[in-house]
Amino acid sequence: MNVKKTILASLLVCMLPVTSFAKEVQVGVSMALFDDNFLTIVRNSISKEMKKENVDGQIEDAKGDVAQQLQQVQNFIGQGVDAIIVNPVDTNAVKPIVDLTTKAGVPLVFVNRKPATALTEKMAYVGSDSELAGRLQMEALAKQMNYKGNVAILMGDLANEATRDRTKGVKTIVAKYPGLKVVQEQTAKFTRNDAVDVVSNWMTAGDDIQAIASNNDEMAIGALQALGKNPNKIVIAGVDGTPDALQMIKNGKMVATVFQDAKGQGEGSVQAAVKLAKGEKVEQNVMIPYQLITKENYAEFTSKNLK
Secondary structure, eight states: OOOHHHHHHHHHHHHHHHSOOOOOOOOEESSOOOOOOHHHHHHHHHHHHHHHHEEEEEEEEEOHHHHHHHHHHHHHHHOOOOOEEEEOOOOOOOHHHHHHHHTTOEEEEEEEESSSSOOOOOOOOEEEHHHHHHHHHHHHHHHHTTTTEEEEEOOTTOHHHHHHHHHHHHHHHHOOTEEEEEEEEOOTTOOOHHHHHHHHHHTTTTOOEEEEEESSSHHHHHHHHHTTTTOOOOEEEEEEEOOHHHHHHHHHOOBEEEEEHHHHHHHHHHHHHHHHHHOOOOOOOOOOEOOOOTTTTTTTTTTSOOO
């Protein structure tokens, strides 16, 4: 009897490591750019959610370089990760990434920037409807303009899906009102400094502009810097709902921004990656809703997109 007990006890001890030390999910993350305020919030959200979900892995900076991002994905596959999250540098150039991960059988989640390539099994996109952001933004500007006047569009990176769709949304609303007209559209690559230069050039050239619809908050703030005291009372709106933009709305310098849930996108991408890594099914397009922010409701959003 004692021998049987000893054997049973030994068997139980042997089984303990199997049940106690389940394999940790390994995830590799490639972000288009660390040096971007909104993407920093997304990245920090991803990092926090990885810790919460007990996910092991690393987050790499592609530094706006398509080739570097592809190399990072190759490295992740070589390291044997269970899933990969990509915030694409160029939404039109993701096919090599899709091909690599498909061949390796590694689940792939795109976050924030929607790829132009069709998604297949073991893939998902977590983000928001960029065209809706443009429409919400322009409706707020149109109301402020009393539905008449000239509009300039500050466009983001031309390789980005958000640039195309937000601009399309702005133009859809402009076309809706006969009194509105787009008189300028130019890229400032989503950055403040480039927006300062573009808007300064518009002002120097004497362009007749009553409103600026910016594809993101960073360029909207750059526009404000270029306008200085804004003697012509040009109205401006952005997209993202960053803390800096909320401060501008509070001070009456910006008419509106559109809340893009960076935290929700970051968390959602990790949750989708973990489920796919475990062989579970997820929605192929996980859409995080946009919300319009104005002076009337900005206070509700002050704690939402914090770094």
